Amino acid sequence: MLNFEFTEEQQEFRKILSDFSKEELLPNYTKWDREGLTPKHLWKKLGELGVNGLRIPEEYGGSGADCITTGIAAEEIGRGDFNLTYAVMLNALIGEILSKHASDEIKQLWLPQIASGNKIVGIAITEPSAGTDAGGIQSTARLDGDVYVLNGEKSGISVATCGDAFIIFAKTSPDLGNRGISAFLVPADLDGLEVKGYEDMGNIPVGRGSIYMHDVKVPVSNRIGLENNGFYQVMNGFDLSRLLIGLQCIGAAMQSLDETIEHVKIRESFGKPLAKYQAVSFPIVTHYTQLELVKWQAYRGLWLRDQGLKHSRESSSVKWLGPKYSADAIHECLLLNGHYAYTKEMPLEQRLRDVIGLEIGDGTAQANQMVIAKDLIGKEFRTV
Numbered sequence: 001m002l003n004f005e006f007t008e009e010q011q012e013f014r015k016i017l018s019d020f021s022k023e024e025l026l027p028n029y030t031k032w033d034r035e036g037l038t039p040k041h042l043w044k045k046l047g048e049l050g051v052n053g054l055r056i057p058e059e060y061g062g063s064g065a066d067c068i069t070t071g072i073a074a075e076e077i078g079r080g081d082f083n084l085t086y087a088v089m090l091n092a093l094i095g096e097i098l099s100k101h102a103s104d105e106i107k108q109l110w111l112p113q114i115a116s117g118n119k120i121v122g123i124a125i126t127e128p129s130a131g132t133d134a135g136g137i138q139s140t141a142r143l144d145g146d147v148y149v150l151n152g153e154k155s156g157i158s159v160a161t162c163g164d165a166f167i168i169f170a171k172t173s174p175d176l177g178n179r180g181i182s183a184f185l186v187p188a189d190l191d192g193l194e195v196k197g198y199e200d201m202g203n204i205p206v207g208r209g210s211i212y213m214h215d216v217k218v219p220v221s222n223r224i225g226l227e228n229n230g231f232y233q234v235m236n237g238f239d240l241s242r243l244l245i246g247l248q249c250i251g252a253a254m255q256s257l258d259e260t261i262e263h264v265k266i267r268e269s270f271g272k273p274l275a276k277y278q279a280v281s282f283p284i285v286t287h288y289t290q291l292e293l294v295k296w297q298a299y300r301g302l303w304l305r306d307q308g309l310k311h312s313r314e315s316s317s318v319k320w321l322g323p324k325y326s327a328d329a330i331h332e333c334l335l336l337n338g339h340y341a342y343t344k345e346m347p348l349e350q351r352l353r354d355v356i357g358l359e360i361g362d363g364t365a366q367a368n369q370m371v372i373a374k375d376l377i378g379k380e381f382r383t384v
Helices: 008-035 040-048 067-080 082-101 104-116 174-180 230-266 278-306 312-336 348-357 365-377
Strands: 121-124 140-144 147-157 165-171 181-187 193-197 209-219
Touching: 008 040, 008 067, 008 082, 008 348, 040 082, 040 104, 067 082, 067 230, 067 278, 082 104, 082 121, 082 165, 082 181, 082 230, 082 348, 121 147, 147 165, 147 181, 165 174, 165 209, 165 230, 174 181, 181 209, 181 230, 230 278, 230 312, 230 348, 278 312, 312 348, 312 365
Parallel strands: 121 165
Antiparallel strands: 140 147, 140 165, 147 209, 165 181, 193 209
């Protein structure tokens, strides 16, 4: 028999985060977007709640929680402040990469600070000419004695303008293609590293931007894992982050539906509440059903990861449809709330802008469909 219940501990954790999201995050969600600020104090607050260290071992200040518990955090924080959920997604991905592959020195120095929220660390893969094709990156890392010298440009990097360090992927053996990529923990204050922020449509508090490296010297001890092993670390991590992104988007969409249901119960037209009209209730039902289906696919994917089983197909389907269905649902909610929802007086327009950004990040719809096709039909029939 299948068991779809969360454990008692997971249910208590969800309740804590749900209350925190509604009471502390939701009232200020639009504030950081309007002011163009990254609320670093809230990253620290998430550290106090144990959210930042979910995928970090206890010996380094985390809780070593399972992936399902991490998904609960992504969903619930997404309800209150969509952009703060990047702390869940990034820290889970980075926590896994560092705890599995980094040196003891790097683990002891950085993991406790990530878990506490005292330090924000980003992950830098994408480049102007390499997005979906992560293996096509052009940045290089040349070994020179006891340091690597990094050169190149990273683009579309979350927390670029507010990060204290970045896990940067660069080619140590350019002639080996995907098999020549290595990863490095690079503090943001190193000489030769520059950052330029973007004026994005959404996700403004995330501080997205480009990172420029001009002969940045990184100690050999800051290399993460074996040389030329970075591509594997990237692809394995995507399977986790894509599932968390799906739940992040679903959390924001479900909150929008909850708010809209309350609105259509009260707002009257032609003497009746809007909720009495099928043209209103049926779209709400449709979006709710789609979101529920993707949500449970996401938790199934996280369960598979916890069991050490293959889950790339599930991960890609969630990343493809989670942001899409969420954006569609929030758009519908905006319309059902009328012209006030088109103003900045309500959070719906910001949620729509924020969620659309994740139809791009960590793999577009087309990129994820390619992953599914390869797994479903066969590698020899890989589409191009």
